Amino acid sequence: MSRQRTILVVDDEPQIRRFLRTGLGVQGFEVIEADSGAEALRLAPTSRADLVVLDLQLGDMDGLDVLRRLREWSWLPVFVLSVRDREADKVKALELGADDYMTKPFGAAEFVARVNALIRRIPEIAAQPKFAVGALSIDMARRQVFLGETEVKLSPKEYKLLQFLARHAGKVATHQQMLNEVWGPGHSEDAHYLRIFMRKLRNKIETDATRPRYIVTELGVGYRLLAPDQYDAAS
């Protein structure tokens, strides 16, 4: 890697910051710490950070508000941390433009792997006309999907769904985002359509549709098409 990547860690718990700093530090990241939302918003524009790790529960303000303010001017990748059982917060964070989330408590190894993946992936995928993971490959220029050598015939809606997931590969797409994208804003409530098309899509691209390997479920939040590094780590 040519230059040292910088990560802004926003958390009001010093012991969490300490362990994140250690874990990221040994991986060669430079770590800047903010212990409050205000501090984070002050540091973000000047620190030239490549990624923000943002805890949703901060002493001075709601992490979601920090994210909202951040998104007013920046597309900096944001990795959200939250405590368990707050699916609604996760969904909100993703819809506000968070790139990934993780539930506390978590292990250092998994955290560092996700940060690495996020930093490597973000600039790449969106620009690429082709996406491949495992045996699945998508040629977005030709609108073709392959499983190994075999072309998979998808209906236009199924393709649209897969394409949207591929554009956001590695990230969680919320139900809302998928419904808006594929069916249009008028159908954001029709979760049933989404489930049915997801089932059809999985039947075509997964080896065992009951144990999906490419499109994994984030219950209560959405779906994630695994990026190659995530796929390799999972299998």
Place this chain on the structure above:
Amino acid sequence: MENFRPLALTAAMVLLTTLIAHALLQNASIATVTLLFVPCVLIAALLWGPLHALVAVTLAIGAISYFRTPPVYSFYVDNPEHTLDIVVFALVATVVGGAADWARHSTESARMREARMRELYDFSRRVAMATDFGELPAMVARELGRLAQAPVALYRQTPDGPRPIAFDGDTLPGDEQHAAAAWIWKECVHLGRPISPRESGGWWLRAIGHGNEPTGLVAIHSDEFLQDVERVFIEAFLALAANVLERADLAARVDAIRIDQRAAELREAILSSISHDLRTPLAAILGSATTLERYGDLCTPGERVDLNVTIREEATRLDRLIARMFDLTRIRAGKLEPALGPVDLVDIVDVALRHNRRTLERHRVNVNLPADLAMPLTDGVLIEQALSNVVENAAKYAPAGTTIEIGAANMPGEPERVELSVRDEGRGLTPEQGRRIFDQFYRAVDGGADPGGSGLGLAISRAFVEACGGTIEATSEGLGRGTTVRMRLPAAKAPALAEEGEAA
């Protein structure tokens, strides 16, 4: 015209007797002839009551004095002996008629009393057999409506004052009756004394009960005041009904006390169990960490790894425990508000298996989900947790190397349901264990063999499944023959969806 028939028949009977007397008893004495009319009076009294008996007597006297006593064909009787005969006849006939009527009357009311007694007895037997006390008010109302042959309502005390809680018939009491009921309730003096229908808009209101305060109040919509006979039975019935309701109240209060007691015991159990369950992993963590801190340099690399693994594993266990306690608090606080939506069971099963990857390492897992599986209308997060607990339980209690089968099936019917099942090849359950396995802190195995469960997992599963409108049950073909846990969830209505995107 109905009312004239007995009258006409009475007249006909007297006329016939007159003709017979005229034809056959030309020379008989007046006293003998009068005797011939006694049966007429008797029959009239027996069949139609005292009025008709009186008519028969009058007509008979008329006929005798007109046709038989000289001067014939005149009502005038000049012989004092004949007058005496007729007077004696009148007396005898009236007494006989009266006695016959009394006999008729008492037979009839005896029969009615018997029927009513049987009804009361039947009713008391039915309420004695009722297992659901909540149904009793409805039973009382139904029975009272049948007895009174009128629309009835049963009032009971509610937070908003006395309100009708059970009805029979198609007329319902209104605000006027509610106000009257509230007044009776407040005054309490009317126990046993009805308010006349005029005072309450065509409704007969009556408080029932034996205590200082009415147990209930009945309202009968009846234009005519109940007849005396019916009143007696209705009073008897109301006394019985009051007993029934009081008994139900008492049972409910006993239940409430028992539940309070049980809750207190449960709190005790939770506290001691929680402090034990929390301290065990904490002790391991603290011990391992201090060992590493003090003697880390003296340990072999292998020992250091072991200590670190212990810390991680015990911390994970602690996290799971805290998560469970959090779930439990949410359940107890009634804060469980499921976010219902159509969910694919494929997703739920997949996530649950991913969550339990480590736990399931030593088992074979077969997933068998039909392709046409309907989607339940449920909260995916809660059901996944419920399933996770069941799967974890199966993995914990079924021996290593055995198979855990996860299946699902559509259950058509009204309402349509989807069944999710987990079958293990573990030690199985007795029917008693199957019933109690979802209770808090219930462990089917005795403490010694318990692989570290908190006894909360399945209780949480049940709470979550039930919060989503589903049911959960555990069955087993017997000890040593595995256990099957089935969750049944309401199915979502499939959207009208044509093949390609009419949804768009």
